[in-house]
Amino acid sequence: MEHYIDEEKITCFEHLLIEDEKCAATRDKYVRDVRKLLAYVGESGRITKEIMIAYKQYLVERYAVATVNGILASVNSFLKKMNWYDCVVKSLKVQREAFRSRNRELTREEYYRLLEAARARGNERIYLVMETICATGIRVSELPFITAESLCTGRARVSLKGKTRTVILSQTLCRKLKQYIKERKIQKGSIFVTKNGQPLDRSNIFREMKSLCEEAGVDREKVFPHNLRHLFACTYYQKEKDISHLADLLGHSSVDTTRIYLVKSSEEQEQQMECLGLVI
Numbered sequence: 308m309e310h311y312i313d314e315e316k317i318t319c320f321e322h323l324l325i326e327d328e329k330c331a332a333t334r335d336k337y338v339r340d341v342r343k344l345l346a347y348v349g350e351s352g353r354i355t356k357e358i359m360i361a362y363k364q365y366l367v368e369r370y371a372v373a374t375v376n377g378i379l380a381s382v383n384s385f386l387k388k389m390n391w392y393d394c395v396v397k398s399l400k401v402q403r404e405a406f407r408s409r410n411r412e413l414t415r416e417e418y419y420r421l422l423e424a425a426r427a428r429g430n431e432r433i434y435l436v437m438e439t440i441c442a443t444g445i446r447v448s449e450l451p452f453i454t455a456e457s458l459c460t461g462r463a464r465v466s467l468k469g470k471t472r473t474v475i476l477s478q479t480l481c482r483k484l485k486q487y488i489k490e491r492k493i494q495k496g497s498i499f500v501t502k503n504g505q506p507l508d509r510s511n512i513f514r515e516m517k518s519l520c521e522e523a524g525v526d527r528e529k530v531f532p533h534n535l536r537h538l539f540a541c542t543y544y545q546k547e548k549d550i551s552h553l554a555d556l557l558g559h560s561s562v563d564t565t566r567i568y569l570v571k572s573s574e575e576q577e578q579q580m581e582c583l584g585l586v587i
Contacts, residue, residue, distance in 0.1 A: 310391045311352040323388050340381030359396045413534040417525045424523040433515040442480050444539035447532035451497045451506035540568035
């Protein structure tokens with residue numbers, strides 16, 4: 308069966324995403340990915356199952372597996388909204404790695420060096436941003452929910468994507484953040500804001516963290532906000548060995564998602580296998 312894609316249908320798709328209460332970042336990605344499909348099929352806008360299979364192969368030849376699956380998720384969402392189920396294609400199957408690469412893992416020592424570099428620069432804001440993410444395990448998108456009001460109770464209410472959970476703020480972290488907002492005369496709302504009073508976004512934080520790499524002596528590939536969340540997860544699990552509670556703290560709906568954070572490095576796996584004593 309043939310279908311036809313055009314800008315009018317993409318606009319309709321965007322409105323449907325708004326009705327589904329998808330966040331702005333998600334809507335932008337989905338629409339951007341569907342426009343890539345439109346560029347691929349050209350002016351005809353013709354869509355068939357055969358064309359979608361060919362498009363999937365086109366993506367495979369140009370992008371990493373995770374990127375391909377991300378684009379296909381967006382495109383399949385569009386196809387389903389248009390009721391073009393006959394054109395939906397399967398995502399690529401990926402076997403989960405038994406170990407993670409240490410080259411992308413931020414260690415506790417490297418985290419400390421990043422903090423010291425921020426302190427040496429006198430950049431208290433990014434210093435406390437990194438500490439807050441790493442001490443709570445929140446996503447960078449959840450940072451605006453760390454408010455002046457939340458410091459009074461040591462609890463922050465995070466509401467994103469239709470889910471609400473409570474994030475615990477330790478007494479030590481609260482003391483530091485209270486001093487920070489006192490110095491900056493922040494009385495309510497988000498703690499970490501720009502000069503215009505708007506909450507810091509992912510790009511602000513990403514850029515400031517990357518700028519510390521050279522001074523801290525840390526590989527730039529390891530430095531991004533999500534690795535701070537990862538460090539929290541690993542550190543918590545090593546101490547408590549409670550994956551169910553960790554899943555709750557991270558806001559994961561499934562423990563299977565949490566397990567991804569706890570995969571050992573290849574070096575750790577090798578060490579454990581050597582200790583089995585099965586090679587004489």
